[in-house]
Amino acid sequence: MRAIVFFIIILNSINVFSQYNKDIYLYEKNNNVGFVDNNFKVIVKPIYEELGGFQEKFFGEYSIFKSDGKYGVLDLKGNQIITPLYTYLGNTNSPKFFYFKRNKKYGLVNLKGEEIIKPMFDYISALTDKGKSVIVKKDGKYGLVSINGKNITEFKYENISGDFDSKVYPFRKDNKYGYINRKGKEIIKPIYNHAQAFNDGFAIVSIDNKYGIINKKGEILIEPKYQNISYQYSFFHDHQFNVNSKLYYLKEGNKIGLMDKNLKVIILPTYNQIGNFNEGFAFVKKDNKYGFINEEGKLVIPLIYADADTFSEGLAPVVKNGKWGYIDKLGDIAIDFQFMGCVKPFFNGLAVYRNRNFKSSKAHYVGDKCGYIDLKGNIKIGLIFRNAQSFRNGVAKTEDEYSEYLINKNNKKIVLKSSEIEIMEVEGN
Template sequence: MKYFLSLLLTFLLCPLHAQKEAWREEYRQVMDFYEGLAAVWHNNGKWGFVNEKGKIVIPIEFDGVDSFDDGVCRVVNNNLYGLIDKKGKFIVPCKYKLIGFCLEGCLSVRDATTGKEGFIDKTGKIVVPIKYDAVDRFFDGLAWVYKKNIGCGYVNATGKEVIPLQYDYGWAFERGVTSVKKNNKWAFINKKNEPLTPFKYDNAGPFVNGISIVTQKDHYGFVNTQGKEIIPLIYENAKDFSEGLAAVKKDGKWGYIDTTGKVVIPFTYSSVDPFDDEGTAVVSRYDAIFVIDKTGKCVQYCEELERISAQKPKKGWQTQYEFVGEPKNGVIVVGNNAQQGLVNKQGKVLIPIQYSRVTLVNKIALVRKDQKEGAFSLKGEPLVPPIYDMLTIEHFDKDDENSDFVFFTRREIYFGVLSKKGKVIVPEEFYNNVDTKYLKRGTIRVFRNDKVGLYNLEGKQLLPMIFDSIEPFVYENDNETEVVFEGKSFHIDKTGKCVRDCQNAPKY
């Protein structure tokens, strides 16, 4: 009887479910529901909102939308941002170049004409004047603000500069404390701008779960929100606390400590990640990558660990090493003490054993040391110093790994491009995006705040970053390409010289 009722209920509900969901077929995409509304993307390329019955409640007329958050939603038309309420009524018309997420009742905005930034509240009222060159979100009642050639400070939600613009840099407040930089040294201050420590640290990270990583003379330790060094600066490297444990490096190997500084998982790993909310972390030992729990026990991909532990007996020069990889392109990755290097088939050292990882990619050795990446040739010639947060190889032909290539770099918020010999092609600057899609055509586009510029592969800037759009010689036989400036187009050749419609080209 129970089975019959279940079957009957399923039979009755299926047509209702199908009818309920039929409206979804009208749209190219339906986003998740938030606050009773879901964004939908129509076949006409526009966005709007429907209720849970699929009825359109906000017209499909926007170029882009977010989800609703606390009754408001960011929308985009003609590359300008605005705010609407749940009835589709504009709180703020689409007039800003950018509107940030709502946090603590405030949203950052960027003026479309001046490029200056400030904050509005959820009614659209300007609460922090739009006069800064950069701002961050509100945290702990204060927001970081910055002016060029002056410095950074902090404002409250009324727009008052409660901490003057006197610092070179700073992080968000947490529990009434933050770290700030001045004259190339870091210290900790409270909301009254009172120092909790001297300016003595070479670096001080943002607070994560009430603890900040600090460094002095390449030694790492931890400071709490009272400015107290709860773990002394004795480590070679460190990562933020997560799930009560922090990864730290000592004598070339990584392990984990708790908030008292006690070693919980011994120093045995080549590289480590923080623990996730399931209590596991991805770690590596030489080229074996596996997962451990908070006791250090392997719980996933343990065959990789077993493979490393059960290496075959070695002969000759190989007996010097704990780890000997497979030969590739005439070289072999080797390791001792959780660090790696590179030798040739005769055992001659090409790259010394001092890196947490050596990866062979297309006759290049990519190396990683203290979370920084660099590159060598397979002859051991240094090509790129290990100073980058990210270093990848970008091939001219995406389908051919033997094609020519460049290095794509990232360091903090700065991107760049280097030749295969390590020469700078695109210098490190603040770019929203660096497009290496058209390497085969000899060009690289760079973007910042909706403007685009163009470099060639010799490192010459063909066009400064002031243009609306550039189509970089899309086809192989193209000798010229279109550039748009303030809505008007002209054409350039591969040297960047204007060749057509030059009356529309600005002077640059």
């Protein structure tokens, strides 16, 4: 192996941005912040006190900014869309509306800077019904109002929840849960200890600490008999997998099973753990051994490993004899068991490798040294980082003792945040 020098790139030019929100990264310079994309191009100059709101990102094509103590909104080209007039501005669940606070009350402003709901509420929770209505709080109680602030329900609920597409909403009244529709009519009486939002026509509810499933008529489809039911899409750390797997995870007697989207139990609660599905597979744990199941619930890779993680790019990390390696979907060894500490699933042809001198696990320890390996198990970037995230669209976030970086696969990096800037060397092929 040979040493390759990373070049520190100075961020001092602005470019038109054409990427998605997930490819934008916050960076600091001279105690101000800006945005850079995954091509290391500055899309917003570092002239702001804050950017991006809570998530420090663009939401859609817009981002909250703070300048001279006031908040406004800018677009992907850095143009100010809403003048910084507000002492507080926050993202809603729609990129076209923002809630603001004035005199301890909340209102709603659109991209034209029009205050479509005056500051009259204690809190604005979420836009629903594709932006036609808003869940708000007033005088300690929740209600549903139209986008122009007209009451749809009385303010009599302890809570109402929903997302942007919701047209039926769980509510809590007298510490019991029921459902209202978009017109504010109570269509399912409050008889549940807990109730979740409807998903594909079904909702998870609980009675006497036992969970079941109902339809929008309130009819019980799965009797409340489980210790827990959770509805999950596959995901892993900072990456959202694009998968179609929609399964219910059933918990009973501290064992996990699965039910498909048609409410058919495909695995009785027999496993200690079932991971999230990706590429048609999920790891399972039973009696301290790991294997893999498919989406039909069949055990396709036997329970022979000491640990395992999610399939990605055709390979899954597994542990044998205290070291990590990778297997393919047939269960054959693709990368030999040689890594002590931890390895992660592959993204963009690279996987994070965390080295430590004690038992291998999926855990992240402060003392880990991190680098990257390729699909053949070769070390492409040496163990120089204190922390490292998976690659996404050609770049990854890393950090050492002094700085946070954005690195690309051509072994260049930029400083996102630093207490001390210095040239680094890494090992590679």
